[in-house]
Amino acid sequence: MTDDIKSIEKEAHRLLEEKEYQKAAGLFYQVADTYIKGRQYQQAALCLAQAAGCWALKAGEKSFYNAAAMYEKAAKQAESARDFEYASLLHKHAAVCYERDLEYLGFSECFYRSKECYRTFLKKSLFHAHKSKSLTRPSQNPSLKDLTRKFISWCFLTFSWILWGYGERPQRTIIFGCLLILGFALLYTCGFVMTREAVVRPKLPEALYFSVVTFTTVGYGDIVPLGLNKAFAVLEAFGGVFITPVFITGLFRKYLRF
């Protein structure tokens, strides 16, 4: 079996050199299939990436659909091999190929997966380094600068994931906004506000009304926060000012493509 794989892959490389891209892609795919059956996912990912490369070369300026599909498949194998950095790179290439072919659904999904794989890669290297399969225990820790850079990237990506799914899930912004409104409404019920009649501790419906008015920065002025509620109102107003354009950008970014 090893000899079979060896000779088929060699033949695929020969065909690639002779610019017989379609035949080479077929052989690379065949080898990848054998690797998948043997649970050698990293090798399978590499073979599928080569098949994708063949399709991309064959496509020239025409259709990139096959290349995109193959890159996507390769990325999934890299994910199975838990090589998230390579998976992220392959998903990115799949996204680029889909975009060239005006397949925006494929682009959206691959772009999302690319970011998600990179976030997983950062998380693993930051928080699960001890689970690494390396033969020796890390004797020299990575530099503080490197760790800080990774941590900031991870925080930024995680925030982007929650807030709008890297720009590909605008519906998350609505959920995030609603949760923010509800959260602040609950906080307002703990403090006091001034209505036209008196200074009161607001009930939930009243607090929700005030929260929405503050979040949307309408500010009718019929309810005025007091004490600590002033600080919460300021924070919520900032949140509203920031989240509303994020939602509009996400929505237009995604749906204007179609």
Place this chain on the structure above:
Amino acid sequence: MKVKEEKVDDVLICSLEGEINIGNSPELRKAFESIIQRNEKKVLVDFLNVYYIDSSGLATLIEMFHRLKKIGGTIRFTNMNQKITNIFEVTKLHKLFFIFENRESALKDF
């Protein structure tokens, strides 16, 4: 396939020879494992006499790349012929690895 090692300052130069394929990549993995056990942190892989590498060989290089990264080490590649360069480009590995035209420029980069 043969693996020759030499040390220049604190960089271990690993010169590979012949063809790297599914049949001999376990040998290469063994050689790399011994490098990691010796706690070498800077490794330069010289491809001057390598004329072919398959996906199994590439997977071994990726494994070494990740293992070294985890222990705070780094790996560079040099002297690849056009065929090997094409394989790295078609698999997009040239975007993950540090590849240099010759030993001098690779050594300078460590």
